[in-house]
Amino acid sequence: MLKRIIVTVLVLFIASAAMAQEGTTSPYSFYGIGSLKFKGTAENRMMGGIGVLSDSIHLNLQNPASVAGLELVNFTVGASHKQSTLKTDGDSQNASTTSLDYIAVGIPIGKFGASFGLIPYTSVGYQLQNEKQTETGRSITRYTGTGGINKAFLTLAYQITPKLSFGVDANYNFGNIENKALNAQEDIEFASREINKSDLLGFSFNFGAAYKTMITEKLELSTSLTYTPETDFTSENSREIASVIINSEGAEAIVDARDIEVEDTDFSFPSQITVGAGIGKPKNWYVGAEYTNQKTSNFTNRTFTLDNVEFKDASKYRVGGFYIPNYNGFGSYWKRVVYRAGMRFEGTGINVNGEDINEFGISFGVGLPVSKSFSNINLGFEVGRRGTKDAGLIQENFFNAFISLSLNDRWFQKRLID
Numbered sequence: 001m002l003k004r005i006i007v008t009v010l011v012l013f014i015a016s017a018a019m020a021q022e023g024t025t026s027p028y029s030f031y032g033i034g035s036l037k038f039k040g041t042a043e044n045r046m047m048g049g050i051g052v053l054s055d056s057i058h059l060n061l062q063n064p065a066s067v068a069g070l071e072l073v074n075f076t077v078g079a080s081h082k083q084s085t086l087k088t089d090g091d092s093q094n095a096s097t098t099s100l101d102y103i104a105v106g107i108p109i110g111k112f113g114a115s116f117g118l119i120p121y122t123s124v125g126y127q128l129q130n131e132k133q134t135e136t137g138r139s140i141t142r143y144t145g146t147g148g149i150n151k152a153f154l155t156l157a158y159q160i161t162p163k164l165s166f167g168v169d170a171n172y173n174f175g176n177i178e179n180k181a182l183n184a185q186e187d188i189e190f191a192s193r194e195i196n197k198s199d200l201l202g203f204s205f206n207f208g209a210a211y212k213t214m215i216t217e218k219l220e221l222s223t224s225l226t227y228t229p230e231t232d233f234t235s236e237n238s239r240e241i242a243s244v245i246i247n248s249e250g251a252e253a254i255v256d257a258r259d260i261e262v263e264d265t266d267f268s269f270p271s272q273i274t275v276g277a278g279i280g281k282p283k284n285w286y287v288g289a290e291y292t293n294q295k296t297s298n299f300t301n302r303t304f305t306l307d308n309v310e311f312k313d314a315s316k317y318r319v320g321g322f323y324i325p326n327y328n329g330f331g332s333y334w335k336r337v338v339y340r341a342g343m344r345f346e347g348t349g350i351n352v353n354g355e356d357i358n359e360f361g362i363s364f365g366v367g368l369p370v371s372k373s374f375s376n377i378n379l380g381f382e383v384g385r386r387g388t389k390d391a392g393l394i395q396e397n398f399f400n401a402f403i404s405l406s407l408n409d410r411w412f413q414k415r416l417i418d
Helices: 002-018 042-046 064-069
Strands: 073-087 092-109 112-134 137-159 164-185 191-214 220-228 231-246 252-260 265-269 272-281 285-294 309-311 314-323 338-352 355-369 376-387 395-409
Touching: 042 338, 042 355, 042 376, 042 395, 064 112, 064 137, 064 164, 064 191, 064 220, 112 164, 137 191, 164 231, 272 314, 338 376, 355 395
Parallel strands: none
Antiparallel strands: 073 092, 073 395, 092 112, 112 137, 137 164, 164 191, 191 220, 191 231, 220 272, 231 252, 231 265, 272 285, 285 314, 309 338, 314 338, 338 355, 355 376, 376 395
């Protein structure tokens, strides 16, 4: 049954990735290669996004070393819905988006562990408008962007000792991004339109280590370290400039279009290191914290530069945990529920008009057991804010709802009777 579910959802995920649906409505996805998607499961996301925690029945997508600790074959899939309110000093608008966030399978192989899957890496989805008065009349420029990068990954981990594990992700990154600028001026029949397209691809690796040890009879200490080296991406670029007529419904009819030769570019995606630690009573409670540093100061745009934008090193701080009243309390369902909560503060590494674009979120949720098995349904929520209204910028107030399935099964158990 589990195998059929995996195949079905895998086909759906590939189909949705092929349609290049946007997973964001943030105006800040204009910069770089889009807004970074959270690389982790809904279980991690409820706990402020920490990835230091790992166990034998949940797949951890953030630290490849954790796969070595799996005891059952695990299939996980997650989706989310985001509702945003975009505010400036003089205006406010609402936007929403729904996306499939990840699909992955983890397989224990003795002291080894392996996993594979697909996950969105970055997302571009914005609609902006700028109006100004010129000598020839009112000018309106509309900016739109779509697309993003997906990541197909293969993980291999090894349990060096019962306490120490090491793992590595091999990732193939692929996707496309389209940025469009449409300028129309009052009393001029034709509008001008410029479309920049980039097809991006590249390989990347992520290395991880995890260490666990009992420091007292009941308390366990866990630590983790992950490192992603700087990655070279290739961007195959194209540009089209056209004169268009805009009808009353907003549709664009091309009058004249020309393809402009644009060089393909190679650019580096910055390195990242994450360290984390936590303490807890196994199968009862846990509290952990993480710090991430990403060298975004080395980042550059794909085909164009912006005078009012600066990239800085990004830092992320996350803290969270869980509580289970009684994991073995089969007489009471709600005592077996996992209650999770956390918070995060993240610097995106983007500075616009002299203002750092930061993000803050508070999350919480539950893990609901499925019957008496080790599988569960996870439902979580997050409220937060990104950006600022200062310096003519946009502030995003957002509400996220996310859900996931974490299903477990034994595939390689030897049967006594065939």
